[in-house]
Amino acid sequence: MAGSSYGTVFRVTTWGESHGGGLGAVIDGCPAGINLSEDDIQVFLDRRKPGQSEFTTARREGDRCRILSGVFEGKTEGTPISILVENTDQRSKDYSNIADKYRPGHADYTFDMKYGFRDYRGGGRSSGRETIGRVAAGAVASKLLSGLDIRISAFARSIGPYTVPRDKTDIRFSKENPLTLADKETYDKAYEYVRSLISEGNSAGGIIECIIEGLPAGIGEPVFDKIDAELAKAIMSIGAVKGFEIGDGFEAAAATGASNNDEFRMNDGRVEKMTNHAGGTLGGMADGSPLIFRAAVKPTPSISSSQKTVTKNGENTDIIIQGRHDPLIVPRAVVVVESMAAITVADLLLRNMTARYDKIKDFYI
Amino acid sequence: MAGSSYGTVFRVTTWGESHGGGLGAVIDGCPAGINLSEDDIQVFLDRRKPGQSEFTTARREGDRCRILSGVFEGKTEGTPISILVENTDQRSKDYSNIADKYRPGHADYTFDMKYGFRDYRGGGRSSGRETIGRVAAGAVASKLLSGLDIRISAFARSIGPYTVPRDKTDIRFSKENPLTLADKETYDKAYEYVRSLISEGNSAGGIIECIIEGLPAGIGEPVFDKIDAELAKAIMSIGAVKGFEIGDGFEAAAATGASNNDEFRMNDGRVEKMTNHAGGTLGGMADGSPLIFRAAVKPTPSISSSQKTVTKNGENTDIIIQGRHDPLIVPRAVVVVESMAAITVADLLLRNMTARYDKIKDFYI
Amino acid sequence: MAGSSYGTVFRVTTWGESHGGGLGAVIDGCPAGINLSEDDIQVFLDRRKPGQSEFTTARREGDRCRILSGVFEGKTEGTPISILVENTDQRSKDYSNIADKYRPGHADYTFDMKYGFRDYRGGGRSSGRETIGRVAAGAVASKLLSGLDIRISAFARSIGPYTVPRDKTDIRFSKENPLTLADKETYDKAYEYVRSLISEGNSAGGIIECIIEGLPAGIGEPVFDKIDAELAKAIMSIGAVKGFEIGDGFEAAAATGASNNDEFRMNDGRVEKMTNHAGGTLGGMADGSPLIFRAAVKPTPSISSSQKTVTKNGENTDIIIQGRHDPLIVPRAVVVVESMAAITVADLLLRNMTARYDKIKDFYI
């Protein structure tokens, strides 16, 4: 139970270090009969690829994927889908100076404490490249969901101190700017802010918001595996995420029951909520309205100024981190958030199929 | 995979509806040799019991626990520990009027959508009484942790709009007031606020903060089962929780790398962080500093004013919820948060024991 | 992962020692809407109850079950089903002399080695009473299966050296004799054999055969979770079972491909095998023909003659086991085998529902 697998029916296992032979994912439990090609996956991987704007690292990572198993004549077979991305442009020498020093904000120290040593080449397993496997699997989950008319879309709600007001949210615009912000005015301010931080060798964080539409009511399991709990785990397991909230989230804590409850009304023969403070869940199950959550992303810990730290032998020292790093991880993390959401939802949809005996009878008899 | 189990090595399965024969938990994987009595568990259960102050429901729930298995001569045996709390004072008649109507903010609608029908007596499986099993198991996990010098303490950081300032946090005071707020001045304001809501038949929410001290560095699994991700799931799975954050959480999103990074320094031969913006984790593993997280709790959805809703047959109607309900769930939820944290940490501690081959050799040879 | 749970979707957790407060099972993942009463379970429990013939222990165990949760108005709710059997007639004093000595053929020694001490009252967790939870859960699984026209039937293929010839198998007769043997002539010989062993204070073993009819082709998962592999684990996990085989089993090892292959032919529009050497599986999946397996049950280790053993302090000694014991466990184990088979098959049926994307689309759209 070393924690490199996620999901129960749609089960993803990722592997790989930043500077080993490659990275990848194995998906066990993907249903048979989904159209799937390497291009479907590559589209997702390209969205997380560095080097796409001034706000992401200049490292070039080819990150071409190969499907090694589980697909036959363009369709998933029901057997494990193994996806491989080989490591190519990984300059090990860049990282030689950090072998003995712990970088603040990174996992160097805790890896040494847990395992007795670590792969010091670029973060090893805790590198941002670890998300390659997540995104590859997320692309497969998204194919599964799109055939069921379920759509997932994430964008930046804020960058640093600049937040898109709710009533100005423009998701289309978020897909056209390098900060993935959902509002032009906020973008203009954030653009200057991030450029200024870059010039200082500093870095920024932000908040990613994700909307899932088309979820049938009832998806999610009561008690421990609530859809909000599963999403919280999935999203908080992404490297830099420090907070998760659904619907009104932390604001709900300051509201009252009268203002926070979402009343029901029939609309065109369907049950609907008149508001959506809950963010699309009741009792841990989707309620048929859009599911909305947010993730807080911390500023990239790799900054260029000198920082105090210690060596693995227990001596005080300073460290200057060199190499090519993202001043802002948010734009590349958007597709990672979508991917983890897609895996989570796909898994819960499959799990839900055994909830009712009458439907099981229909299935078999 | 219906989601009534939590944990992998220290594995808790809860069961029970608010108005069935009882509720309970089975803990499989608790190590042999821990001193455990029914009193140890009762102390925890009594903290979540209603009827203890003017801020909790006047319902009386005896909630006496029995240990049915797994303990022999006062010690855990290594076999499953089955804990039973029988339902006694559950007046089914109180709930007859909600059999056909969906209460806003409750899980009535989603239960019907998932299973085709529901146990309409008082919330059934989604009742707050579901947490009895969690708290019973949390008491056992806490016994395990206390022998390893790990301490968990939760309290209210805010009630409604009133928040305890960080520099005024007084955990001792939180254990002496019925709102569990960690500051007298904040308590005084919140007290009036909640009393005023009670008089209107309205309800309040709040934010619970939890501190875990004594965790060895390295606890938690990289990638999907990070300690922050596991805690997020555990806490978000508690009925009314809408948000989770660790360390600076959502505030970190607005910080810069230079301000957010925690630098290292040697202190008395030990590696220490000079600040704790991260809240005690790096790369998903405990870093040896206090682990600090917060949970946003929504206002109780059971309010006494009339609300719009629909019947299960799809007709618009109004609903007035009667019976005895908590105007504020936060004080009783504090021990639920501690319990879920204890289970999570106990599980990760056990999982961590197989991380290093040299220690495995020491164990067996 | 302490091993008291079995199944993945239909997931059973058992708990209880022979002399604690009781024994029971929690079933998580049972679909909603199955008619279920305590009587349905009691019928199964009564079949494993001792004291029913001269061949089983004279101990009286009331073994009345209560359903504590998961059933509402006579139907399963989709929530965990908790079943409790309280311990009543357990005379602890019978076992006082075995507290320090290891009984040959029992788990006393290994429990001490694993946990450092053990519940010495009658076997504790390794008592035959542990199967109460399995049988209670098996009764629920059988209800699920019967609605899908799947039938499971077990009987004794042999007792000691007396084996029912294949062509004389009469399952109806097996339900009418206390040895559950499927042939009158074999029964007469075995009857004398077992009575003779009883008079010597000795004990007998036997082979149980189980037939599962009505399984749709395709049930079971390729690779590790083949239906034969899952059944092997389920059956070998029953206390006294020392061997498992499916179809021709060990005889197949001496056959040739030409004699062992089952050829296919169409019959009335359906694909059928002309023989069934395979015992109903191909590649780990049910092939639509009857699934047939056998379990070897060792003789009861509790015999009345003096045996050599050691004390827990490492001294040689002798032991004479007193108390009331089964001279033959086979007749009471038949329902345990059926129960484990039912749980296994129910679980694999539910798991199979997510194999095909076209059927998932039918389910949701």
Place this chain on the structure above:
Amino acid sequence: MAGSSYGTVFRVTTWGESHGGGLGAVIDGCPAGINLSEDDIQVFLDRRKPGQSEFTTARREGDRCRILSGVFEGKTEGTPISILVENTDQRSKDYSNIADKYRPGHADYTFDMKYGFRDYRGGGRSSGRETIGRVAAGAVASKLLSGLDIRISAFARSIGPYTVPRDKTDIRFSKENPLTLADKETYDKAYEYVRSLISEGNSAGGIIECIIEGLPAGIGEPVFDKIDAELAKAIMSIGAVKGFEIGDGFEAAAATGASNNDEFRMNDGRVEKMTNHAGGTLGGMADGSPLIFRAAVKPTPSISSSQKTVTKNGENTDIIIQGRHDPLIVPRAVVVVESMAAITVADLLLRNMTARYDKIKDFYI
């Protein structure tokens, strides 16, 4: 839960079809600090490689492995170990005639029933090549075990009707003959037998025996995850295995308690059993004596004579299977049995580390 993973702490996921891009395994939960090289794995893979004698298929499979992750500077890192074997000499054209016909004794029919279609190129996921991932992972597990002085050795107990008598068992000889039989005299007879079957285009089965030495008492979990139950599942999940028994196995069913019980005696300060009818387990836990089990392997279903079958469109037809096939799978399956045993034992050893609280305290304090 599609069944391509095995183990709980030492968790192996295999993937790959016979004619896709390759096959492999990901091992999550392997402890950090084990010396491991590609050569360690290649030695195991070479033992299962075809083309090594007249008794195995003449197909040449290069089967060179690459370790893509989880190993740094010659040591396991504690992160997932991904092992890849690319498919090279796979002549797809050999299999074109079986696309529409179901081969008797193969999984063609059941794959179609489960998934709606199948990868008809050489068996796809149910090909014998599927065991490559198992053997690669078994090599890693064996490295883990060898450092703990646990040794696993398998050989052929019988080939077709020819069985090595217990008192003539010569394991050393089994490693020197192409049939892996543990006795020269039995080998000579079996040699003629198999050659004769080859000349007819027919095939043979056999029984593999496996001995595990050095297991500490207490390994294995009571109830469902007994060491014998886990081994049964692991071994029965190997393609052609139809039976599993431990110790005296099916013979024990015909014995009496007096003859079958293993008495205890002190020997040189250690508890020992005077006999080993049980095969090294008591109550599902290793008892310190050698663990001995046997697996029945059916004759290879690919034979060259014409067989009756049906097409996927439901028409009766005949099939003649062409291509290069093993007349006997036993010699190549020996290392597969050892591998599955090694994975199972490694996993149970790691799981056992959390059984006792006193040892957990020693570990952490």
